[in-house]
Amino acid sequence: MDRRKGERKELISLLQETQTELGYLPKGAMQEIACFLGIKAVEVWGVATFYNQFRLVPLGKHPVKVCMGTACHLARGRLILEALERELDIKVGETAEDGNFSLERVACIGCCMLAPVVVIGDRIHPKMTPFKVEEALIPYKILTKQAS
Numbered sequence: 001m002d003r004r005k006g007e008r009k010e011l012i013s014l015l016q017e018t019q020t021e022l023g024y025l026p027k028g029a030m031q032e033i034a035c036f037l038g039i040k041a042v043e044v045w046g047v048a049t050f051y052n053q054f055r056l057v058p059l060g061k062h063p064v065k066v067c068m069g070t071a072c073h074l075a076r077g078r079l080i081l082e083a084l085e086r087e088l089d090i091k092v093g094e095t096a097e098d099g100n101f102s103l104e105r106v107a108c109i110g111c112c113m114l115a116p117v118v119v120i121g122d123r124i125h126p127k128m129t130p131f132k133v134e135e136a137l138i139p140y141k142i143l144t145k146q147a148s
């Protein structure tokens, strides 16, 4: 915040930088931003919840991203997303209670020829189907069990 003027128009970029730094927007950080800009915390909360680029909870240990760019959308990416919601028992934008998985919808990740695409951790899973979802998650669930 040192190089900022403390003007309201800086709100979105401050939220973006905070999220880049921390991975999500903790309440304390939003309150600090509100103080710095001289606005109410509820205003910051309102902006953070309006745009789906902002996360209010930390990412899971194994973040799952479903591409919903045009090619993946046309290749029935929505069905993949629904299958993942069922399999992980969380909705898009949420993190599982145990912190192991989070689920996000993202824009094109640049490999449209492989649509529909899911990214788990840093690994791309090409040409997904709802039936492949469970299988794709198995290695991550094993890692999770071994760690506990």
Ligand code: FES
Binding pocket: 067, 068, 069, 070, 071, 072, 073, 107, 108, 109, 110, 111, 112, 113, 115, 117
């Ligand atoms: S639209 Fe999904 S990778 Fe491009």
